[in-house]
Amino acid sequence: xxxxxxxxxxxxxxxxxxxxxxxxxxxxxxxxxxxxxxxxxxxxxxxxxxxxxxxxxxxxxxxxxxxxxxxxxxxxxxxxxxxxxxxxxxxxxxxxxxxxxxxxxxxxxxxxxxxxxxxxxxxxx
Numbered sequence: 001x002x003x004x005x006x007x008x009x010x011x012x013x014x015x016x017x018x019x020x021x022x023x024x025x026x027x028x029x030x031x032x033x034x035x036x037x038x039x040x041x042x043x044x045x046x047x048x049x050x051x052x053x054x055x056x057x058x059x060x061x062x063x064x065x066x067x068x069x070x071x072x073x074x075x076x077x078x079x080x081x082x083x084x085x086x087x088x089x090x091x092x093x094x095x096x097x098x099x100x101x102x103x104x105x106x107x108x109x110x111x112x113x114x115x116x117x118x119x120x121x122x123x124x125x
Contacts, residue, residue, distance in 0.1 A: 001025040001115040003094045008120030015084050021077040021094030021117055028075045030099040034106070034113060035068060035079045039090040047092075048079060049104035057106040061087070084124055091119040 007019040019035070034049035048068040050056045056068045067080040077094055095113035097104075104112070 001031070001096050001098075003096060003115055003117035005092065005094045005117040005120040008092060008122050010123040010125060011084050013084055013086055013124055017081045017084060017122060019079040019081070019092055019094075019120055019122075021079075023075045023077060023096065026096075026099065028070070029072055031096045032099075032101045032104040032113075033068075033070070033077050033097075034095045034104060034108070035066075035077075036093045036095055036110065037088075037090040038093065038119075044093065044110050046106050046108055046110075049106050049108065050077070051104045052099070052102060055103075057104060059106045081122075086124050089122055089124040091121050093117055093119045 002024045004022045011017045032051045036044045037047050038044040047062050048058045050068045065083050069078045094117040096115045098114045
């Protein structure tokens with residue numbers, strides 16, 4: 001499975017942004033997928049996931065502002081970020097499991113996932 005993120009940018013607080021993750025190499029619909037965020041000096045943190053049943057989950061701090069979604073026709077995972085806050089800044093990584101998990105939780109550890117993208121940077125001014 002190959003994952004390629006895009007869409008990271010510098011955005012003003014209060015603004016909006018959409019991150020994309022293009023998936024190839026496996027049947028997209030059978031994967032549980034997630035977005036993680038990492039800032040310098042801290043561990044990679046899950047912020048949202050969506051399982052193979054298309055049920056999303058979010059950590060508390062992003063609920064109501066982040067939306068994770070899939071476009072199966074485009075083999076692409078999205079993360080829409082609205083009302084951007086300073087604490088949203090960081091490198092965002094797309095992750096996928098190997099199709100072995102039915103459910104996911106936004107706070108699942110990085111080891112829950114088998115495949116990772118290279119990351120896309122979000123800065124907030």
